[in-house]
Amino acid sequence: METTNFGFIISLLFVGIPTIFLVGLYISTSDGEKSSFFSDSSKGKLGPKS
Known part of the structure; x- marks a missing residue:
């Protein structure tokens, strides 16, 4: 199959x-x-830090 530049x-x-x-x-x-999503200190929190 031929393709162009x-x-x-x-x-x-x-x-x-x-x-x-x-x-x-x-x-x-x-x-x-x-x-904060991956850290152990705030496991389970999906919102912004309070």
């Missing part, structure tokens, strides 16, 4: 843009996996 570029953008967005969100979280 345009199709190849669109495919890369279709995969690359959401990936870059999600990696950026993960990096921008200040705590990473140490947020």
Whole structure:
């Protein structure tokens, strides 16, 4: 099956843009996996810290 350069570029953008967005969100979280959802001190709490 023959693909054009345009199709190849669109495919890369279709995969690359959401990936870059999600990696950026993960990096921008200040705590990473140490947020209140994962910590032992506030197990069961799904809302914001009081």
